[in-house]
Amino acid sequence: MIHIENISAGYLNRTVLKKISCNIGSKDFFGIIGKNGAGKSTLLKVLCKLIKPYLGNIFIDNKNINFFAKKDFAKTISFLPQYVDTSLPFTVYEFIMFGRYPYMNIFKIPSDSDCNIVKKVMDFLHIMDFAERKINALSGGEKQRVLIAQVLAQETDIIVFDEPTSHLDIGSQNKLLEILRDLNEKYNKTVILTLHDLNAAGEFCNKLVLMENGEICNCGTPEEVLNYKDIERVYDTTVVVKTNPISDKPYVIPVSRIKER
Amino acid sequence: MVNKKCAYILMLVLVVAAFLFSLISGTVDISCIDAVKALLGNSVDETKTSIIRHVRFPHSIMACITGAGLAVSGCVFQGILKNPLADPFTLGVSSGAVFGVAIAFISGLATVTSFFVTVCAFLGSLLSTLIVYLLSMYKRFGSNSMVLSGVITSYMFSAAVMLIFALSPATNIQSAFAWLIGTLSIFDERMVLFVAIIVILGSVVLSLSGNIINAVSLGGEKSRTLGINIEGSIKFLFLTASLITAATVSVCGIIGFVGLITPHIMRKIVGTNNVILIPVSAFAGAFFLLTCDTLARTLFKPMVIPVGVITNIIGGSFFVFLLLKRENSIA
Numbered sequence: 001m002i003h004i005e006n007i008s009a010g011y012l013n014r015t016v017l018k019k020i021s022c023n024i025g026s027k028d029f030f031g032i033i034g035k036n037g038a039g040k041s042t043l044l045k046v047l048c049k050l051i052k053p054y055l056g057n058i059f060i061d062n063k064n065i066n067f068f069a070k071k072d073f074a075k076t077i078s079f080l081p082q083y084v085d086t087s088l089p090f091t092v093y094e095f096i097m098f099g100r101y102p103y104m105n106i107f108k109i110p111s112d113s114d115c116n117i118v119k120k121v122m123d124f125l126h127i128m129d130f131a132e133r134k135i136n137a138l139s140g141g142e143k144q145r146v147l148i149a150q151v152l153a154q155e156t157d158i159i160v161f162d163e164p165t166s167h168l169d170i171g172s173q174n175k176l177l178e179i180l181r182d183l184n185e186k187y188n189k190t191v192i193l194t195l196h197d198l199n200a201a202g203e204f205c206n207k208l209v210l211m212e213n214g215e216i217c218n219c220g221t222p223e224e225v226l227n228y229k230d231i232e233r234v235y236d237t238t239v240v241v242k243t244n245p246i247s248d249k250p251y252v253i254p255v256s257r258i259k260e261r
Numbered sequence: 262m263v264n265k266k267c268a269y270i271l272m273l274v275l276v277v278a279a280f281l282f283s284l285i286s287g288t289v290d291i292s293c294i295d296a297v298k299a300l301l302g303n304s305v306d307e308t309k310t311s312i313i314r315h316v317r318f319p320h321s322i323m324a325c326i327t328g329a330g331l332a333v334s335g336c337v338f339q340g341i342l343k344n345p346l347a348d349p350f351t352l353g354v355s356s357g358a359v360f361g362v363a364i365a366f367i368s369g370l371a372t373v374t375s376f377f378v379t380v381c382a383f384l385g386s387l388l389s390t391l392i393v394y395l396l397s398m399y400k401r402f403g404s405n406s407m408v409l410s411g412v413i414t415s416y417m418f419s420a421a422v423m424l425i426f427a428l429s430p431a432t433n434i435q436s437a438f439a440w441l442i443g444t445l446s447i448f449d450e451r452m453v454l455f456v457a458i459i460v461i462l463g464s465v466v467l468s469l470s471g472n473i474i475n476a477v478s479l480g481g482e483k484s485r486t487l488g489i490n491i492e493g494s495i496k497f498l499f500l501t502a503s504l505i506t507a508a509t510v511s512v513c514g515i516i517g518f519v520g521l522i523t524p525h526i527m528r529k530i531v532g533t534n535n536v537i538l539i540p541v542s543a544f545a546g547a548f549f550l551l552t553c554d555t556l557a558r559t560l561f562k563p564m565v566i567p568v569g570v571i572t573n574i575i576g577g578s579f580f581v582f583l584l585l586k587r588e589n590s591i592a
Contacts, residue, residue, distance in 0.1 A: 048486055074488030085343070085480040088533045094475070101476055102488040108472030154487070 001026050002047070002158070002190070007056035009046045010214075016042040018214040019056070024192060024207070026157070029184040031201040032194045033225075034211030035235055040194040041082065041162050043211070047192070048079040048160055060158070074102035078154040080147055082162045089134040092146050096121060099153030121152045125179065141172035148179065159183065161193040165200060173197070177204045198252040202226050203244070210234060226250040268531050272544030276325065279551040283321040284313060286555045288563040319453050323512070324445055324554040324568075325547040326453070328519055330460035330509045332546025334502035335520025336527075336539050337467050340474035341498050342404045345528070349506040349520040352407060352499070353389045353414035358510040360418045361385020362440055363425040366433045378440065379452055379511045386507030389414050390500070402495040403481075443516030443569025445554050452512045459508040463501050464543050470498060471536030516569050518576025519546050526579075549575075 002024040010016040016039045024030045032040045045051040047058060049065055058065045060076060068076065078099070086095075099121075100114040110118075122128045125145050130138070135146060144164065151159055161180070165173040181204055183189040195201045201208055201222065208225040210218040212234045218225045228241045231252060238255045284296040291299075291309050299313035334349040342351065349355075361381035362371075370377035393410045400406035426434050473494050476484045484491050506520075523545040524538065531537050553571040560566065 045482075050482055050485060070490060071488040074486060077486075079482070079486040081480075081482040081486075083480070084483045085478065088343075088478050090475070090533050094532075094534050098476060098479060098487060101472070104472070107469045108476070 001061055002192075003059040003062075004043075004047070005057050005059070007043070007046055007053045007058065009042060009051055009053040009056075011042075011051075015054070016214050017046065017053070020214070020216055021056075022209060022216060022219055024190065026190050027184070027188065028190055028192075028207045029181060029205045030190070030192045031205030031208045031222075032192070032211060033196075033198060033201050033208060038211040038234075039214040040211055042214075044079070044160050044162050044192070044194060048077060049073060050079075071102050074154065074156075076156055077158040077160060078151045078156040079160045080151050080162065080164060082166070084147055086135045086143060086147075089136050091132050092127065092135055092138070092149075093118065093122075093131040095135045095146060096149045096153050099150040102154065117155065118149075118153050121149045124152070125149050140167050141169070141175075144168060144172070144176060145179075148176070152183070157188075158190045158192065161191070163194050163196065165195065165197060173200065180204070198226060198231070202250045202252070203247060222250055226252055228252075265531075265537050268537065268541050269544070272541055272548065275548045276544050276551070279548050279555070280321055280325065283324065283551050283555045284317050286559050287312070287317060288558075315450075319450050320445055320554070321551060323453055323456070324550045326457050326460045327445070327509045327513050327516065328523075328546035328548070328550025329464060329543040330456070330505045330546070331516065331520040331550075332523040332542040333460075333464045333467055333539055334505045335546075336524035336535065336542045337474060337498050337502040338520075339524055340535055341477055341495050342408060343478055344404070344408070345525060346521070347408075348518075349502070349510075350515065350517075352393050352411035352503065353418070354386045354503050354506045355510055355515045356415040356418035356422075357385040357387070357389025357392075358382040358507065359385070359422050359441060359515070360389070360425075361511070362437055362514075363422045366437045367425055367429045371433075371436065376451065382440075382511035383507055385418075386503070386510055389418060390503040390507065392417075393503075394496070394499070397499075402492050402499070407495075407499070439567060440514040442567045443514040443572070444567040445513055445550075445557075446565055446567070456508045456512050460505055463505040464539075467498070467501055467505075468536075468539045468543070470494075471534065471539050474498060474535040474539075475533075514567075514569065516550070516572055518572045518579075519550055522576050522579050523549050 004020060004022050007017055007020045008015060020043065032043060034040050042051065046053050065073065096118050097110055097114065100110060100118065101108055103114060104110060122131060125148065127145050127149060130142065135143065138146065165176060168176065177200055180191050184191045205222060208220065208222050209216055210225050210230055217234060218230050226241055228239050231239050231241065240253045240255055241250055242253065244251050281293060285291050285293050289312055291313065295309055296313050299310040300318065331349050338347040338349060338351055339345050361384050362378055365371040365378045365381035370381065392414050396410035396413065397407045473489065476487060476489050477491060477494060481491060524542045527538055527542045527545050531541050550568070553575065554568045557566050557568040557571045
């Protein structure tokens with residue numbers, strides 16, 4: 001259970017998050033949506049201790065995150081940022097092994113158990129075939145799976161993703177979100193992610209937060225959050241919200257303003 | 262990718278071969294058997310024994326250590342700066358050493374013994390390292406700010422050196438010039454042990470830190486969420502690699518390209534993983550400098566040219582080759 005309490009944070013003199021509070025349950029597939037610059041990524045960075053908040057606290061299972069040692073925190077929460085440098089030609093296997101660093105000794109020498117876990121993760125994500133390929137020679141979808149494998153190798157209960165589906169085609173996007181849903185439902189991981197695709201957010205997340213100008217303007221189930229009034233106001237556009245007849249989840253269709261006239 | 266054990270064995274064999282070849286090459290021809298006998302203390306011609314024991318052996322050992330040290334520190338700087346074109350001198354260590362040498366020559370300390378040149382160069386290197394460290398600290402050791410701090414420090418020291426040389430007699434400049442282009446011929450024998458201890462200890466520690474350098478190369482946000490103290494790791498790696506560079510530069514001068522091309526070539530052969538790359542680069546650096554030194558001593562026999570000339574010619578040609586190869590592949 002994550003309890004975010006009254007968090008204000010930002011960069012230099014610019015306040016991005018303004019007194020944000022919310023709770024994330026341990027079984028949640030928690031989506032954060034909102035316009036560009038609303039503070040979604042900043043919230044994730046505060047949660048992952050990459051940015052220190054000006055005010056407020058975050059508790060994981062009633063323990064303040066400030067009191068976690070670096071290694072212990074890395075064994076509790078893993079994060080996949082929007083940008084990870086994959087320009088150096090590490091092999092896929094070597095790259096995933098980085099995820100085991102919190103469990104290694106001072107010189108980071110992998111044990112047999114580290115190697116086994118990496119192999120298990122690669123097997124789970126069906127990427128065993130390209131274990132020896134170079135990370136910088138993979139396609140966007142393949143690379144994203146390797147990055148997720150690295151996060152999984154970290155074996156944390158909470159997994160945080162910052163826009164994991166950006167730059168992916170619709171098929172790769174769906175496959176990736178299905179993997180994350182499996183992790184949430186079958187392996188009891190708490191998944192927290194930011195998304196720009198409202199339909200994917202409505203389809204896969206069980207809890208959503210809609211952010212606007214560094215504040216939470218709505219929080220709840222996809223049916224509660226994806227209502228046309230809030231979406232139109234936050235995104236400053238006209239939309240139609242319908243229910244997917246197959247999954248019974250809400251989906252959002254933007255409507256051209258020219259036609260509206 | 263080449264098997265790890267094969268790479269180590271192959272490189273070790275190459276270094277031993279280059280070492281033996283370096284012992285028998287020079288103005289006086291000495292056979293391989295005589296050289297080994299002289300080293301083992303078996304009686305050979307006294308002159309030959311003396312040449313091998315007091316001239317060529319320390320000389321070749323120094324080439325080995327310097328080559329390995331420069332390659333290891335080059336490899337580490339390329340890793341922490343995330344820049345394959347970084348070398349041991351990118352962060353201004355050499356500029357401080359040059360400043361120290363300039364001070365040694367104008368103060369007259371250099372004329373007393375070459376030992377003082379080494380001491381001044383070493384202190385100068387440490388001073389420039391300290392300045393880069395303090396400047397980088399303000400930007401929390403980001404790679405760009407470290408490179409910028411290195412460039413700033415280099416220019417400041419270069420200005421001071423130019424001023425010193427402009428005001429000194431021509432004889433001083435000529436003596437300092439030999440040191441500037443890098444040479445293995447003018448070091449003080451007592452310094453071999455000093456450099457060997459720093460380079461060997463530093464290289465072992467840095468080789469064991471290969472995985473930390475790998476993590477640093479992932480980028481700040483990702484590395485920090487893996488529970489790694491990035492800033493602390495960069496400080497430690499930077500200071501250790503700078504100390505190795507300072508030790509080698511203060512004894513042998515600025516020998517260019519060793520720390521740049523050996524990690525570069527080895528990366529293509531053994532891959533990017535610094536756990537393997539650093540020790541293999543150390544062997545490659547030793548082999549490269551031994552070979553260049555042998556060439557420097559034998560190409561224009563009996564004249565010995567500074568080894569820096571050879572390394573710069575080979576290094577420059579290598580990059581021309583890389584550039585042309587890349588142009589062709591784009592075409």
